[in-house]
Each structure stands twice: as C-alpha cells, then as structure tokens.
Amino acid sequence: MPELPEVETIKREIIGTVKNRTLVGVEYKDPRNIKEMSPQIFKEEISGEKILGVERRAKYLLFKLKSGRYLVIHLGMAGRLLLKPDKYLRLTFKLSGGKELYFSDLRMFGKIWLCPGYPDLKLGPEPLSREFTFNKFKEIALRKKGAVKLILMDQSFLAGVGNIYASEALFSAGIRPDRRIEKLSEAELKKLYFSIKKVLKAGIVHKGSSVDNFIDAFGKQGTHQNYLNVYDRKGKPCHRCKTPIQKISMGQRGTYFCPGCQL
DNA sequence: ACCTAAACCTGGGCGC
C-alpha cells in the first residue's frame, strides 16, 4: 500500500527508536516475509548487528548495519512497521534497551531480506532529490513510449510513485492518465514534473494517505486522503470544475481522473 | 521496447 510519502513517514517515525541500537533477535509469528535465506539463518545473521541508520530509497527502507550489510524492507501492499503491534503482526525485531519494532502485513506481499552491501534495486531517480531536475525528467521521458500513468508508476523510470500519487500528479498537471508520454508537449512535461514533486511533498507533510488501511508507526492514520482530488473519488464532483470523477482501469489498477480538467 | 494478464496473499464490503 505505501508509496513514497507513506514510507518516508514511517522512516521518520522509527528512526529515533532504532538508530544506534543493536538487534538482539527476531521473533516470528509467521516467517513468510523473510526472503533470500531461511528465517532461522536470517535471525542468526542479524542478531548482534548494530543499526547505524535508516534511509528510504523509493518505497524501500534500508537499515544500514555496522557490518556494512543492509536490512532491506519493502512493505508491499499492506505491510506496516509499528512501535506497537497490531492484529496482523508477523514478526518482532528485538532491540537493545528492551525496545521492539513490529512488522505487520495482512496480505503477505511485504519482503524482508539481508543484503551483503547496498542493494541493487534497479530504480529510477528519487523524485525529491537534488539530481532529479527537469532536464533529467525530460531526458528519461523522451526515451519512453506508452501511457503516461503506467510510466510514472514504473519504478525503473521514476522511483516511489504509486497508484495514488500518479493519479494525483496527473490531475494536478491537467493531463489524462491514458495520454501517451511521447505526445506530451514540453510545457506539459514541465507541469507534470512540478506536479509530481508537489503531490509527493504534500503527502509527506500530511503523513501519508489513509484511503484504505495505511497507518504510520504510531498506528495513526495520515491525513492526505482529505486532500486527494481524484483518487478514490469515482462519481464525486471535481473540486475544481464539478465534473464527476471518472474511474477506468489501466494496467489492472484503478485509475481516476477528471474528464473536465485533464486533457 | 511495449502491452497484457496472471500470480503472489488476506480480508473487507457489497449484492443477493
């Protein structure tokens, strides 16, 4: 479920609890989220490791460990990292000082693994980074063909944008999600570039969108769902022009747009 | 390179 703003929110909320603590163990309720090695080996390998810091790359959380390895966590559709457990608890990271970090996942699409070094995740640029300039966006956009929304959600093109923020960025830019990216004008690309940054930043400010199930590390909902213009608003009047928001399917995902504002 | 569909899972909501 979580896209860049939701993962960023979680990172900011857990870093104080986990940074500079040692992982003393892992307790499983259901070990299926552990990948690349057996849960037993994972537990043995990670025990005694000190967490030097936590960073976010796209929708991944990277725990930098003292040995140089990284604990990598992707939350999938329904994964949560919590400071208090909930009913979908799958495993508990035991930390020095009696602290605990809980991983919960209703749908079991989340992935947790240990990487020998910085993981090679095959991702496009970070949309909120310095390096992601308009020229960079234009350069990668000009190499692509196809429906603009699907390309925005392609993690190797641009990292961290998912179904909600792709729809919202396109509304903000006034571009229909099914437009072909190769047919966008320079002015449209520019609007889209600024819209992507804008909606992601707003999502972070509001601690994420809780349309369905997202909760942060404290178990609280974000508030950005109250600011969404199209996502999950099928049939409701556009905030800008009152035209009913339309829902279509693209790439097997619900796609929302305003037929009045988006051309 | 692009496009589509299915698969991986569980549970909530809705219609009947």
Add this chain to the structure above:
DNA sequence: TGCGCCCAGGTTTAGG
C-alpha cells in the same frame, strides 16, 4: 447470516 464476487497503496514473471 451466509455465500460469492470484486476490490485493495506493489512487484514479478511469462507470454505475445
């Protein structure tokens, strides 16, 4: 109450 169907913030894989 219950059953069956559709839906869900993501990614991977296999095919055309």
